Amino acid sequence: MMTPTPDSMVSPAQAPGLPLRAGLGLKTEHFTQVLETCPDIGFFEVHAENYMVAGGPFHHYLGLIRAQYPLSLHGVGLSIGGEGPLDREHLARLATLIERYQPQSFSEHLAWSSHGPVFLNDLLPLAYDASTLSRVCAHVDQVQSTLKRPMLLENPSTYLQFQRSTLDETDFIGEIIRRTGCGLLLDINNVYVSCINHQRDPLAYIDALPLRAVGEIHLAGFAEDTDSLGDRLLIDDHGAPIDNAVWQLYEQVLARTGPVATLIERDNQVPAFSVLKAEAQQAQWYLSQVAR
Amino acid sequence: MSIQQAFAQALLATDAVCPEGLFSSNGADPASRFAVYRNNVHSSLIEGLASAYPVVRRLVGDEFFHAMAGLYVQAYPPINPLISEYGSSLADFIQGFEPASSVPYLADIARLERLRVRAYHAADRQALDQPSVLQQLQGAEQLGHLRVQLHPSLATLNSPYAIVAVWAAHQAEDAIAMLNPWHAQGALVLRQGLAVKVFAIDSGSVIFINSLKHGARLEVAVTNALENATEFDLHQCLTLLISHDAITHLHLDQKVSP
Numbered sequence: 001m002m003t004p005t006p007d008s009m010v011s012p013a014q015a016p017g018l019p020l021r022a023g024l025g026l027k028t029e030h031f032t033q034v035l036e037t038c039p040d041i042g043f044f045e046v047h048a049e050n051y052m053v054a055g056g057p058f059h060h061y062l063g064l065i066r067a068q069y070p071l072s073l074h075g076v077g078l079s080i081g082g083e084g085p086l087d088r089e090h091l092a093r094l095a096t097l098i099e100r101y102q103p104q105s106f107s108e109h110l111a112w113s114s115h116g117p118v119f120l121n122d123l124l125p126l127a128y129d130a131s132t133l134s135r136v137c138a139h140v141d142q143v144q145s146t147l148k149r150p151m152l153l154e155n156p157s158t159y160l161q162f163q164r165s166t167l168d169e170t171d172f173i174g175e176i177i178r179r180t181g182c183g184l185l186l187d188i189n190n191v192y193v194s195c196i197n198h199q200r201d202p203l204a205y206i207d208a209l210p211l212r213a214v215g216e217i218h219l220a221g222f223a224e225d226t227d228s229l230g231d232r233l234l235i236d237d238h239g240a241p242i243d244n245a246v247w248q249l250y251e252q253v254l255a256r257t258g259p260v261a262t263l264i265e266r267d268n269q270v271p272a273f274s275v276l277k278a279e280a281q282q283a284q285w286y287l288s289q290v291a292r
Numbered sequence: 293m294s295i296q297q298a299f300a301q302a303l304l305a306t307d308a309v310c311p312e313g314l315f316s317s318n319g320a321d322p323a324s325r326f327a328v329y330r331n332n333v334h335s336s337l338i339e340g341l342a343s344a345y346p347v348v349r350r351l352v353g354d355e356f357f358h359a360m361a362g363l364y365v366q367a368y369p370p371i372n373p374l375i376s377e378y379g380s381s382l383a384d385f386i387q388g389f390e391p392a393s394s395v396p397y398l399a400d401i402a403r404l405e406r407l408r409v410r411a412y413h414a415a416d417r418q419a420l421d422q423p424s425v426l427q428q429l430q431g432a433e434q435l436g437h438l439r440v441q442l443h444p445s446l447a448t449l450n451s452p453y454a455i456v457a458v459w460a461a462h463q464a465e466d467a468i469a470m471l472n473p474w475h476a477q478g479a480l481v482l483r484q485g486l487a488v489k490v491f492a493i494d495s496g497s498v499i500f501i502n503s504l505k506h507g508a509r510l511e512v513a514v515t516n517a518l519e520n521a522t523e524f525d526l527h528q529c530l531t532l533l534i535s536h537d538a539i540t541h542l543h544l545d546q547k548v549s550p
Binding site for chain 1 (some may be wrong): 295296297299300303304313314315316317318319320321322323324325326328331332333336337338356370371372375376411412413414415416417444445448451483486525
């Protein structure tokens with residue numbers, strides 16, 4: 001089911017972009033199994049910050065796996081939505097990783113995680129107004145010019161809204177894409193989580209996005225809680241299987257976009273590799289239904 | 293105060309406060325939703341510390357560790373996104389943390405566990421193969437003038453407690469240690485290939501290895517160890533270093549010492 005590359009002599013690991021296939025987040029507990037069994041997975045994705053270390057097993061295994069598979073580098077610490085300037089040292093570390101591993105894709109989040117000298121280790125929400133918009137666009141421009149490549153920006157999962165916001169999240173994202181030329185990493189779990197939390201229709205949210213800019217899709221599981229009114233409060237914890245509602249939304253997205261590189265994310269309560277591979281196969285089945 | 297400053301302060305505050313200017317579209321109390329962010333920040337950092345300090349956690353139990361790590365997170369939140377480096381000052385925090393004083397070796401166990409994390413991620417460097425190290429040592433006419441370069445992962449620790457024995461006895465989740473921790477022990481941590489290893493070494497070996505790391509010639513390192521330690525077995529120490537691929541470079545220092 002591999003998508004033919006323009007040059008059939010080019011191996012998937014060297015292809016210019018991510019394949020329009022299902023991929024998996026690479027977990028350290030699965031390094032040796034991946035190398036020993038060479039599973040039929042479209043690509044692997046890693047969190048950039050985990051590999052900002054000098055040497056040792058992480059680089060050893062990622063180097064071997066990168067030689068065989070396309071790679072997506074996914075940042076979780078750049079704080080693109082931060083009020084302060086971007087951390088130039090962190091950008092330089094990203095540039096070094098990109099130089100070393102030549103990933104097919106680099107992505108980051110529409111969120112902030114640092115304030116002043118403190119890194120908060122979470123993807124925090126933004127007020128959607130004109131000043132935030134121009135700041136985020138300036139940061140995306142700076143990332144793309146420093147890394148000399150376009151980036152994908154991921155839509156957030158949020159639990160609260162800001163009274164100061166003057167724009168819809170979808171309009172805000174659309175405007176960043178229009179002004180900076182970045183692509184969209186459409187996290188369908190985040191869409192579902194945010195829409196349930198904010199009483200929006202997930203499909204209407206998706207239709208309000210510039211879907212032609214989607215360069216990758218993320219699928220993940222969520223946890224469920226309740227707020228002070230006893231209403232459902234979904235929490236994006238990457239710790240559970242993908243929910244049926246998210247699979248249904250995925251199918252509806254693919255009907256609009258056609259095949260898109262699709263990542264299965266699991267960062268907590270990581271199960272056996274076979275469990276994740278089965279989810280990737282399920283995503284691959286949906287992809288095959290829309291392949292032309 | 294900016295939105296993000298208020299948000300960041302509330303996330304790290306000791307009491308659960310909710311910043312102003314937030315709302316839930318269903319009318320729910322924003323505090324009940326802000327709590328999700330607060331919990332994400334705290335639990336992810338505490339979990340990160342728990343996985344970096346597994347033996348410290350076992351020695352004090354989950355509940356105590358979570359409470360202690362929670363106070364540490366509030367006092368010393370991360371200062372950069374390199375989360376593998378987070379918690380480097382936990383040992384010093386433990387040292388001054390009165391409720392942990394009933395486990396006096398806890399801070400040194402934390403120091404040992406931090407050396408293990410650093411060794412795991414330390415730079416790669418090709419070790420000299422063992423036959424050529426032996427050949428160069430045996431063939432050197434001025435053995436004392438040799439400078440010995442050690443692997444970047446290598447580090448030592450001196451403790452008044454039997455830290456290596458305590459650490460080794462708590463590798464399993466339900467370990468019951470039947471050992472005497474009340475005697476001094478030195479530790480050597482290094483990465484051989486992909487595996488991080490921990491060895492108990494004598495106090496002279498700690499001084500000897502640290503002297504080599506600071507660039508001292510072999511004879512100076514030996515003198516330092518003999519003069520400042522009650523026990524030192526040079527042969528055993530060199531054997532340990534050579535057999536675990538800890539030597540990356542040997543060269544003769546021709547300069548006359550001042």
